[in-house]
Amino acid sequence: xxxxxxxxxxxxxxxxxxxxxxxxxxxxxxxxxxxxxxxxxxxxxxxxxxxxxxxxxxxxxxxxxxxxxxxxxxxxxxxxxxxxxxxxxx
Amino acid sequence: xxxxxxxxxxxxxxxxxxxxxxxxxxxxxxxxxxxxxxxxxxxxxxxxxxxxxxxxxxxxxxxxxxxxxxxxxxxxxxxxxxxxxxxxxxxxxxxxxxxxxxxxxxxxxxxxxxxxxxxxxxxxxxxxxxxxxxxxxxxxxxxxxxxxxxxxxxxxxxxxxxxxxxxxxxxxxxxxxxxxxxxxxxxxxxxxxxxxxxxxxxxxxxxxxxxxxxxxxxxxxxxxxxxxxxxxxxxxxxxxxxxxxxxxxx
Numbered sequence: 067x068x069x070x071x072x073x074x075x076x077x078x079x080x081x082x083x084x085x086x087x088x089x090x091x092x093x094x095x096x097x098x099x100x101x102x103x104x105x106x107x108x109x110x111x112x113x114x115x116x117x118x119x120x121x122x123x124x125x126x127x128x129x130x131x132x133x134x135x136x137x138x139x140x141x142x143x144x145x146x147x148x149x150x151x152x153x154x155x156x
Numbered sequence: 157x158x159x160x161x162x163x164x165x166x167x168x169x170x171x172x173x174x175x176x177x178x179x180x181x182x183x184x185x186x187x188x189x190x191x192x193x194x195x196x197x198x199x200x201x202x203x204x205x206x207x208x209x210x211x212x213x214x215x216x217x218x219x220x221x222x223x224x225x226x227x228x229x230x231x232x233x234x235x236x237x238x239x240x241x242x243x244x245x246x247x248x249x250x251x252x253x254x255x256x257x258x259x260x261x262x263x264x265x266x267x268x269x270x271x272x273x274x275x276x277x278x279x280x281x282x283x284x285x286x287x288x289x290x291x292x293x294x295x296x297x298x299x300x301x302x303x304x305x306x307x308x309x310x311x312x313x314x315x316x317x318x319x320x321x322x323x324x325x326x327x328x329x330x331x332x333x334x335x336x337x338x339x340x341x342x343x344x345x346x347x348x349x350x351x352x353x354x355x356x357x358x359x360x361x362x363x364x365x366x367x368x369x370x371x372x373x374x375x376x377x378x379x380x381x382x383x384x385x386x387x388x389x390x391x392x393x394x395x396x397x398x399x400x401x402x403x404x405x406x
Contacts, residue, residue: 072377075376078400082261085261091262091263093262093264109264
């Protein structure tokens with residue numbers, strides 16, 4: 067039986083998805099966790115892709131940073147857990 | 157070129173398989189000609205998409221194995237028997253076939269070769285692939301950056317790139333290659349024969365005072381274990397870049 071902790075990926079796994087949405091490279095963007103204030107490059111965050119949507123968690127406090135659902139040609143993006151995103155100008 | 161490699165709209169394109177090289181019984185390297193390839197950085201990956209006759213699509217990410225300056229784009233793929241994509245790539249795809257892919261993707265888990273910090277690479281199984289792109293890049297640009305690779309495989313027959321790693325490690329340009337086998341102890345084997353632990357890292361890794369650039373890639377439990385050991389040994393968690401393969405997929 068596969069343990070949930072072994073299903074954990076990281077931000078590298080959603081680099082393609084994030085670039086579809088934001089149109090720039092996002093794994094080097096820095097996100098501030100709304101819960102604990104930790105600042106992490108998105109390549110470092112915890113990612114779970116086995117649910118119907120993608121769930122992104124803070125590597126420091128494990129709170130949900132983002133949820134992304136794709137379907138029917140649309141995206142639903144919940145960024146409640148990210149206080150700030152800092153990224154390089156395209 | 158680096159700018160082109162990380163920016164720009166991500167679009168699907170076709171690569172044509174030029175050559176297949178069998179690395180181990182389960183792992184093959186696929187060399188593609190990609191006409192519109194914008195160039196890549198060592199450590200980046202591509203997304204591969206298969207479309208069935210009924211329109212069903214399966215998408216997977218594969219690390220790029222080739223160096224940025226290599227003529228062809230190389231992917232090294234492990235065949236997972238219950239996977240949706242890898243059994244097609246390793247087993248059915250033939251030279252001359254076209255494959256839909258997009259990339260390069262990623263910018264976090266990359267080594268550009270332009271910094272002086274020593275390079276510490278820790279790979280488990282097919283987690284060697286993006287690290288191999290870095291080592292090939294290091295060799296192509298004749299970098300003298302001190303580098304060490306600690307590579308964990310199950311058995312000797314499972315060691316991906318074994319001969320090439322031997323050559324690179326013997327080149328005398330500051331690269332040390334250390335193997336560990338977790339399920340076999342072949343006769344005459346001089347490498348380690350256990351899972352990566354603190355004693356092994358103390359013997360092989362750069363100490364934290366040397367502030368190495370660290371890249372760890374492999375299955376999730378492997379990456380978590382290696383990264384935790386390094387942090388416990390005093391390495392700055394933010395200088396340890398990790399890429400996890402997860403427990404399923406393929």
